[in-house]
Amino acid sequence: MARNPVDETTMQIKLQSLYHRIRTSLWALPALMSIVALLLGIAGDYLDKHLKPGLAADYWLLYNGDLRGTQTLLTTIAGSTITVAGVVFSVTIVALSATSSQFGHRLLLDFMRDRGNQLVLGTFVATFVYCLVIMGAEPPPASGGSYRPISTSIGLLLSVASLGMLIYFFHHVALQLRAEHVIDMVAGRLSGGLERLFPNRDESSDTGSSVGKQGKTFEEKERDEGENLHFRSYRTGYIQAIDEDALLDIARDNDTLIRLPVRPGHFIAMGEAFALVQADKETADSLREQVGRHFVVGRMRTDQQDPEYGIFQLVELAVRALSPGINDPFSAITCIDWLGAIIAGIADRPLRSGERRDSEGHLRLITDPVTFDGLLAAAFNQIRQHSADQPAVALRLLEALARIARHTRRQERLAAVRRHADMVYGAATGKPLSDEDREAFEQRHRAVIQAIESS
Numbered sequence: 001m002a003r004n005p006v007d008e009t010t011m012q013i014k015l016q017s018l019y020h021r022i023r024t025s026l027w028a029l030p031a032l033m034s035i036v037a038l039l040l041g042i043a044g045d046y047l048d049k050h051l052k053p054g055l056a057a058d059y060w061l062l063y064n065g066d067l068r069g070t071q072t073l074l075t076t077i078a079g080s081t082i083t084v085a086g087v088v089f090s091v092t093i094v095a096l097s098a099t100s101s102q103f104g105h106r107l108l109l110d111f112m113r114d115r116g117n118q119l120v121l122g123t124f125v126a127t128f129v130y131c132l133v134i135m136g137a138e139p140p141p142a143s144g145g146s147y148r149p150i151s152t153s154i155g156l157l158l159s160v161a162s163l164g165m166l167i168y169f170f171h172h173v174a175l176q177l178r179a180e181h182v183i184d185m186v187a188g189r190l191s192g193g194l195e196r197l198f199p200n201r202d203e204s205s206d207t208g209s210s211v212g213k214q215g216k217t218f219e220e221k222e223r224d225e226g227e228n229l230h231f232r233s234y235r236t237g238y239i240q241a242i243d244e245d246a247l248l249d250i251a252r253d254n255d256t257l258i259r260l261p262v263r264p265g266h267f268i269a270m271g272e273a274f275a276l277v278q279a280d281k282e283t284a285d286s287l288r289e290q291v292g293r294h295f296v297v298g299r300m301r302t303d304q305q306d307p308e309y310g311i312f313q314l315v316e317l318a319v320r321a322l323s324p325g326i327n328d329p330f331s332a333i334t335c336i337d338w339l340g341a342i343i344a345g346i347a348d349r350p351l352r353s354g355e356r357r358d359s360e361g362h363l364r365l366i367t368d369p370v371t372f373d374g375l376l377a378a379a380f381n382q383i384r385q386h387s388a389d390q391p392a393v394a395l396r397l398l399e400a401l402a403r404i405a406r407h408t409r410r411q412e413r414l415a416a417v418r419r420h421a422d423m424v425y426g427a428a429t430g431k432p433l434s435d436e437d438r439e440a441f442e443q444r445h446r447a448v449i450q451a452i453e454s455s
Helices: 005-023 028-049 067-103 107-110 113-137 149-177 181-199 218-225 245-255 281-292 309-323 328-346 372-386 391-405 411-429 435-454
Strands: 227-234 237-242 273-277 294-296 355-357 363-366
Touching: 005 411, 028 113, 067 113, 067 181, 067 309, 113 149, 149 181, 181 281, 181 309, 181 328, 227 281, 245 281, 245 363, 273 281, 309 328, 309 372, 328 372, 328 391, 372 391, 372 411, 391 411, 391 435, 411 435
Parallel strands: none
Antiparallel strands: 227 273, 237 294, 355 363
């Protein structure tokens, strides 16, 4: 039986969601490395048992100790590595605690998904597992006075690698706790996500008239045939991903129109409508099952199809930096610089509209799209509200808006930039300011207006 390409697309989305959860788990890579160590121990034991007698003495790189020395060495390696692994776990927990209090608990996933931390923990755990496998195996016959030359030599190499990883780990954690590193990490992921979701090309499927196959608009069909059927969720959580291409094919095959009142990033409670479909009662159950398969709902938001999630992470860093407990306006300014540069990079790109059409131009899917004004609001509203008493931060907000204005010629987006610039200017100048600060705000505000008028 041939596979349905629609179901394969949805499966890919679900596999990506599963991969995201595995990648953000601190145990993922250490577990894989432990399995490899287990197999390596079995292979080393097999080679020792089939080693030609006296061969180990001809190679100085191979361990040539007796049985007691071998057992003592492996016991020492196993005991020391698991002890150091406990220290590494403790330092990791301290780092996570510091991250949670200073940068926000949502950034814990970034530290958990960090390959460096996972690799260090995996190396120590894998070395411990390897030594246990070798010590628990049946001792092979002596080979020229040497016991386990190959497997013991591998254990020594793993212990040296663990020592190197320990040195790397302390250096790596020190870098991770710097605010600049955290901001750069979040900004890099946000930039990549926006590049993936909003490629620099036009989408032909976003144009055309909203006429169905029968020649009636959706509103006319709704008036003639009754209200939409509400497909309600059986789960509570965040919409993590939606396979819009699959829903478009379902609507085309059933000659219907599907409305989506939610999008990735929205929270949906059990019993709330996740889709409104123009269909009769007879086909409702079949359509509900088909449509529901193409939604991924989880306990937390992800950046898989949710561009605002990464923006909110940078905003959280900036807002926390402006709090009295941390009082770090320089970090907030760095966040604003990255937000302005990233949004400027997509300021002139076409965003997907809320209407999806089939190959014949018939309207089949109406979504709740991400808008440019919505991205601006997500990026700057909270920072503006928390920076009213921080003139330096508010000035940088105006500079970021001017940068965005210089990167687009779309009038509706320039109007959104002007609206946000006026809000920043009004909030900042509505408080007592020195003459120099007020003049600086007027200059930055004029620069935004000039950038808009010259676009």
